[in-house]
Amino acid sequence: MSKIFESINDPKVVQYLMNGKVGIIPTDTLYGVVCRASDPNSCEKLYKLKSRDKKPGTIIASSIDQLISLGLKARYLKVVEHFWPGPVSVEIPNSIVQLTQGTGKAAFRVINDQYISILLSNTGPLLTSSANIPGEPPANNLKEAMDYFGDKVDFYVDGGDLSYREPSTVVRIVDDVVEVIRQGAVKIDESGRIIE
Structure with a gap:
């Protein structure tokens, strides 16, 4: 049976993640299925749970330094650091x-x-994927997440209703040009500038 936590900063949430568990938490945007990004076995469990073949999730971190420690090249991060912190993937x-x-x-x-950020400072970066099953909208609250996943995840963190939030904006950099894949919580124009 999945454990339910009332707070993202319950020390047991950190313990579960450090022990290779997969859970659902409220992120800075929507509810997400999460595991430690540095744990290959947990990542494999998350991808199987979400049926995500050849479709990578999003890695969230508390700082650029965490991403460098994970293995990302600083030169890639230099081009995009002006988007962060914030809901731009x-x-x-x-x-x-x-x-x-x-x-x-x-x-x-x-x-x-x-x-x-407090959670991430204790666990390191997390691999995330929206808390939904393919073809269905993302869960806006704990009940919807539990309807989708039941006891297939190890734990849930109740973050209340998140229906007022938007997903992250997703961009990619191609030859130093910002290409918007999905407009979301932050609007970005063709030149890669955040629209106020």
Whole structure:
């Protein structure tokens, strides 16, 4: 039976993640299925749970330094650091096998949420994927997440209703040009500038 936590900063949430568990938490945008990005076995469990073949998730971190420690090249991060912290996920080439699903790339985001930052400072970066099943909308609350996943995840963190939030904006950098893949919580124009 899945454990339910009332707070993202319950020490047991850190313990579960450090022990290779997969859970659902409120992120800085929507509810996400999460595991430690540095744990290949947990990443494999998450991808199987989400039926994500050749479709990498998003890695969230509390800082650029965490992403460099994970293995990202600083030169890629220099081009996109002006988007962070905030709800902009940037597709970046990398060779971290458990994250890329064989595509050679994954999306990364430095979050702007003090509570999740505390969690990330204890766990390191987390691999995330929206809390839904293929073809269905993302869960907006704990009940919807539990309806989708039941006891298939190890734990849940109740973050209340998140229906007022938007997903992250997703961009990729091609030849130093920002290409918007999905407009979301932050609007970005063709030149790569954030629209106020």
